[in-house]
Amino acid sequence: MSARVLVGVKRVIDYAVKIRVKPDKTGVVTDGVKHSMNPFCEIAIEEAVRLKEKKLIKEVIAVSCGPQQSQETIRTALAMGADRGIHVDVSGKDYENLGPLQVSKILAALAKKEDVRLIILGKQGTFASQVDFQEDSLKVEREIDGGLETIKIKMPAVVTADLRLNEPRYATLPNIMKAKKKKIDTVKPSDLGVDLSSQLEVLSVEEPSQRQAGVKVETVEDLIKKLRDSGRI
Amino acid sequence: MAASWARSGLKFCRNFVKPWSVEVWKGQAVGARRGITQASTERAGVNGFLHAPLQTFCEEESMMKDAVKKFAQERIAPLVSKMDEQSHMDESVLHGLFEQGFMGIEIDEHYGGTGASFFTSILVIEELAKVDPSVAVLCDIQNTLINTLFRKCGTEEQKSYYLPRLATNMIGSFCLSEAESGSDAFSLKTKAEKHKDYYIINGSKMWISNSEQAGVFLVMANANASAGYRGITCFIVDRDTEGLSIGKKENKLGLRASSTCPLTFDNVKVPESNILGELGQGYKYAIGMLNGGRIGIAAQMLGLAQGCFDNAIPYTQQRIQFGKRIFDFQGMQHQIAHVATQIEAARLLTYNAARLSEAGRPFIKEACMAKYYASEVATLTTSKCIEWMGGVGFTKDYPIEKFYRDCKIGSIYEGTSNIQLTTMAKFIDREYQA
Numbered sequence: 001m002s003a004r005v006l007v008g009v010k011r012v013i014d015y016a017v018k019i020r021v022k023p024d025k026t027g028v029v030t031d032g033v034k035h036s037m038n039p040f041c042e043i044a045i046e047e048a049v050r051l052k053e054k055k056l057i058k059e060v061i062a063v064s065c066g067p068q069q070s071q072e073t074i075r076t077a078l079a080m081g082a083d084r085g086i087h088v089d090v091s092g093k094d095y096e097n098l099g100p101l102q103v104s105k106i107l108a109a110l111a112k113k114e115d116v117r118l119i120i121l122g123k124q125g126t127f128a129s130q131v132d133f134q135e136d137s138l139k140v141e142r143e144i145d146g147g148l149e150t151i152k153i154k155m156p157a158v159v160t161a162d163l164r165l166n167e168p169r170y171a172t173l174p175n176i177m178k179a180k181k182k183k184i185d186t187v188k189p190s191d192l193g194v195d196l197s198s199q200l201e202v203l204s205v206e207e208p209s210q211r212q213a214g215v216k217v218e219t220v221e222d223l224i225k226k227l228r229d230s231g232r233i
Numbered sequence: 234m235a236a237s238w239a240r241s242g243l244k245f246c247r248n249f250v251k252p253w254s255v256e257v258w259k260g261q262a263v264g265a266r267r268g269i270t271q272a273s274t275e276r277a278g279v280n281g282f283l284h285a286p287l288q289t290f291c292e293e294e295s296m297m298k299d300a301v302k303k304f305a306q307e308r309i310a311p312l313v314s315k316m317d318e319q320s321h322m323d324e325s326v327l328h329g330l331f332e333q334g335f336m337g338i339e340i341d342e343h344y345g346g347t348g349a350s351f352f353t354s355i356l357v358i359e360e361l362a363k364v365d366p367s368v369a370v371l372c373d374i375q376n377t378l379i380n381t382l383f384r385k386c387g388t389e390e391q392k393s394y395y396l397p398r399l400a401t402n403m404i405g406s407f408c409l410s411e412a413e414s415g416s417d418a419f420s421l422k423t424k425a426e427k428h429k430d431y432y433i434i435n436g437s438k439m440w441i442s443n444s445e446q447a448g449v450f451l452v453m454a455n456a457n458a459s460a461g462y463r464g465i466t467c468f469i470v471d472r473d474t475e476g477l478s479i480g481k482k483e484n485k486l487g488l489r490a491s492s493t494c495p496l497t498f499d500n501v502k503v504p505e506s507n508i509l510g511e512l513g514q515g516y517k518y519a520i521g522m523l524n525g526g527r528i529g530i531a532a533q534m535l536g537l538a539q540g541c542f543d544n545a546i547p548y549t550q551q552r553i554q555f556g557k558r559i560f561d562f563q564g565m566q567h568q569i570a571h572v573a574t575q576i577e578a579a580r581l582l583t584y585n586a587a588r589l590s591e592a593g594r595p596f597i598k599e600a601c602m603a604k605y606y607a608s609e610v611a612t613l614t615t616s617k618c619i620e621w622m623g624g625v626g627f628t629k630d631y632p633i634e635k636f637y638r639d640c641k642i643g644s645i646y647e648g649t650s651n652i653q654l655t656t657m658a659k660f661i662d663r664e665y666q667a
Contacts, residue, residue, distance in 0.1 A: 036299075072292075079296065170304050173334030173347040173357075176296045 003057045003117040003155070005048045007082065008107060009041040009064050010122070011073040025204045027096070037073045040122025042080070042168040043161040047131060048120050049081035050166065057118070059083045063110060065103055067091040071184055078179035079171035085184035086110060090196070094189075097198040102189075109192035111156065119158045131159060287584045290356070297353055301360040304333055305368075313365045316490035317635055320482065326368060327404070327446065335361070336375050337400025339384065344396035346380075351525070355532045355587045362536025363543065366639045367490035369533045371404070374442055377529035378522050379405030382451055382467070386510035386518055391469065395449060406447035408438040408496060409519055415440075416652050418453075419462035419516055423498060425454040432456065432508075434468065434476075434501040440646075444479050445492030448472050452498070453515050465515035469507040476501035487638035524597050525590060526647050531583040531603035534643040538576050538607070538614040541636035545618035545626070552623075565621065572614050579607040598660040605653040608643030615640045 013019060014034040022029055037045075048060045062077035064070040065088040074085035088106055090098055111119055118138070130141040138157055141150045143164070171179075189196050217223045227233045290298065312323050330336050338354040340346020347353075354376045362369035383395050399405055414420045423436025434454050444450070450470045457464030470477060480495035510518055546569070549560040559565055582603040589596035615637040619626035626633045644650040 072296075075292065075296065079300075170333060171296070171300050172332065173297050173300065173338065173349060173353075174342070175334075176293050176300060177342070177348050179296075180293055 004059045004061060004114060005051065005057050005118045005120060006061050006063055006107065006111055006114065006116040007041070007044050007048045007077065008103075008119070008121045009045060009062050009073050009077045010038045011035050011064060011066055011070050012038045015039055021205050021207050025206060026202065027205050035069065035073075037076050038122050039168075040161055040163070041073075041077075042122075043163070043165050044120040044122050045077050045080050045082060046166045046168040047161055049169075051131075052081065052083075061086060061114060061116070063088065063107065065090050065098065065106055065189075067095055074184050075179055076171060078182045078184075079176045080169060081175070082182075084182055086114075087184055087186045088192075089186050089188050094196050096202075097200075098196065099198055099200055102194065102196050102198065105194045106189055106192060109194055110187075113192065117155045117157075119156075121158065121160045123160055123162060130165065287581050287588070290352075293349065294353055294356060297349065298356045298360055300333070301335065301357050302363075304329065305361055305364040309361070309364050309368055313490075313632070313635070314629075316365070316367065318489075320484065320489040322367065322371065322446070322490045322492070327371075330368070330372060331400075331402055334400075335372050336404075337380065337396070338376050340380055340396050340400045341384075344392065344400060346396065346400040351591050352584075352587045355528060355583065358529055358532040359536035359539075359583075362533045363540030365490065366533055366537045366636075367488045369536060370488060370491050370530075371443055373526070373529040373533055374407060375399065375405055377526040378407045379449075379451060381525060382407075382509060382518060382522055385521075386467070388506075390506075391509065395469070398448070403448035404443050404446045406441050406443045406450045407522075408441050408450050408452045410440045411437060412439045412495075416649055418519065419465065421453060421455060421465065423452070423454040424458065425456040425466060425468060425503075427456065430505045432468065432503050432505065434470070434498045434503060436498050438496040438498075440483075440493055441496055442491055442493055444494040444496060445482060450477070450496070451509060453519060454498075456512055460513065462516045463513050465519070466512050467509040467515040467518055468503050469509050470498075470501060470503055474501055474503070486641060487635070488642055523647060524600050527600040527604040527653075528583060528586045528590065528596075530643065530647045531579070531586065531600070531607040534604075534607035534611040534640065535576070535579050535583050537636055537640055537643070538579065538611040541611075541615050541618045541633060541640075542572065542576060544632055544636075545621050548625070549621050559621070568617060568621070572617050575610045575613060579603070579610040582606050598657050601648075601653040601657045604648065605644075605650050605657075608640070608650065611636075611640040611643050 012035060013028070013030065014036045017034055020029045021027075045060075045062065048057070051057045052060050060082040062074050062082040062085045064074050064077075064085070067090070071085075071087050074082075074087055078085055088110075107119060110116070132139040132141075137152055137154050138159065139150060139152050140159060141148055143149075143162060215226065217226060224233075308329050309326055312326060316323055316326070334347040335357055337344075337346030338349050338357060339351060340348070342348040354373075358369050358373045358376075361372055380396070380399055383392060383399065387395065395403070409418055409421070411421050411423065413422065421436075423434065423438065425432040425434045432454075434452065436454065438452070441450075449472065452468045452470050453465055454468055455462075455464045456466045476499040478497045478499070480497065483493045485493060546560075549565060549569070550558055552559045560569070582599065586596050586599040586603040589599055615633070618633050619637055622631065622633055625631050628634070648656075
């Protein structure tokens with residue numbers, strides 16, 4: 001198979017860090033906070049590398065849109081087995097306004113430019129829990145509310161990785177050394193002909209309200225009384 | 234970590250990972266040649282590197298540090314308590330260390346190793362020690378003693394045979410100490426008698442780490458007793474050699490998951506081609522190796538202290554007494570800050586000694602300082618951490634008491650604190666001679 005796979009990897013706040021909202025409510029605190037690759041993106045990379053190891057695809061390209069630091073995330077993807085990286089340089093105000101629409105435009109433009117047959121992303125898409133590569137189509141098993149669903153899709157296609165798709169590998173020390181030699185290309189969104197203007201404006205960011213303590217009741221009558229009191233029934 | 238620091242750190246990596254300098258063997262003479270002139274010629278060198286803080290890492294050093302941390306937290310941490318209790322290192326941990334490339338850090342890529350720097354091994358050992366110092370010491374001995382000996386003194390044939398194995402699945406043991414010779418290492422009694430093209434080794438060794446799992450043993454034996462220590466030679470002895478027996482594992486206070494056994498050599502036949510380096514030069518290799526190994530132990534003790542500290546502080550922030558967190562009492566704050574300072578100082582000594590070694594500059598006095606200081610700091614830290622945790626610190630349900638037991642060996646093995654101090658004094662004496 002001579003297919004190329006594009007995998008999107010995003011640099012996000014580390015999942016173990018407690019997120020705090022900035023005092024001016026314009027966003028969350030990111031300065032000095034530990035960042036790493038989105039765990040779902042790790043699963044996406046793992047799936048792509050496994051496909052390459054099974055010799056079903058030829059090349060894995062890791063892509064990240066963001067400021068200079070996104071290159072660290074691409075390096076981690078390279079250390080896990082991706083062949084080369086593309087860093088779409090977006091910084092400052094543009095980065096703050098970068099929404100799903102803009103990123104999709106960028107990925108679509110890159111997919112065309114690099115002649116990509118399959119794009120694998122972390123969650124929020126088709127939630128694949130198993131992917132089978134066939135001649136020119138994919139058999140994807142995904143988890144839905146009622147159970148499991150198996151669908152067949154033609155390529156080029158976009159698949160997103162769910163938690164149970166695989167267990168990502170550790171980047172071994174020798175692979176980290178090898179990743180040093182792999183290429184990362186930098187492109188600007190304008191090179192891809194993508195317009196970054198956003199239709200959305202962030203008005204304010206707030207923490208979710210604190211969970212209130214619950215109240216225990218002794219009997220069903222008590223429960224009904226409480227529900228009436230709070231105007232629910 | 235600002236981009237400019239990363240760049241200068243990277244330059245540092247590329248320019249200063251020098252091959253083993255002959256000067257280092259003549260450790261004693263080099264000590265006297267330190268001085269202002271050397272520093273000033275180097276200041277004129279690569280721009281930026283001399284101004285970088287000691288905790289500047291190049292990109293791959295950072296990535297490796299994170300990789301080890303992740304692996305240690307996920308794969309080793311859950312097994313630590315069990316391994317300590319049963320005094321046995323789990324196979325999955327051993328496999329994991331090899332799989333991740335932690336056992337062949339400085340071994341060249343074409344022998345199957347990672348091909349990274351000495352400083353990287355120091356970072357790996359430190360991160361492992363934060364979780365389990367027993368695992369760290371296994372990794373330390375393999376990298377700083379065994380691999381280094383093969384890399385520096387081995388013939389191409391020995392290297393091609395052993396290095397790939399050491400990087401992928403074979404553990405090595407360094408056999409110097411005996412029942413009657415610890416600090417006085419050169420008075421060792423194990424003998425090697427020459428016959429035609431082979432040697433017969435007779436004797437015994439004690440306190441040999443990793444011996445339960447080792448596939449190869451580097452044995453210091455005297456091939457020419459009348460020449461005193463100048464007869465000491467390093468022999469490569471494979472595990473399955475007839476006459477070599479591994480005794481029962483010691484039941485230790487700490488580092489229990491690391492196997493420490495006595496060895497007996499009963500007419501062990503070793504071909505001449507199994508001599509590592511040259512006949513009668515074993516003592517030199519041993520000293521040279523232990524100079525670097527010292528920095529590894531410093532890193533282990535450093536990681537131990539940091540790991541213990543990291544476990545104790547959250548408790549002090551949660552525990553409320555007399556209406557406030559125990560962390561908020563001034564007495565506690567002062568103790569905590571004092572310990573944190575000591576750990577930072579130990580870290581800087583260790584990192585500096587490692588960078589000096591990488592740069593091919595004299596580093597023996599600094600290595601002694603790092604090992605001595607880090608082991609003392611580890612003892613202080615663990616002792617204080619138990620006190621801060623109160624009653625729970627005293628129970629096996631919490632990891633603190635294990636760190637307390639593990640730290641003690643730091644001031645004893647690979648050169649006792651007294652030996653380190655005496656060595657440092659020798660250098661100081663020479664520096665101040667007219």
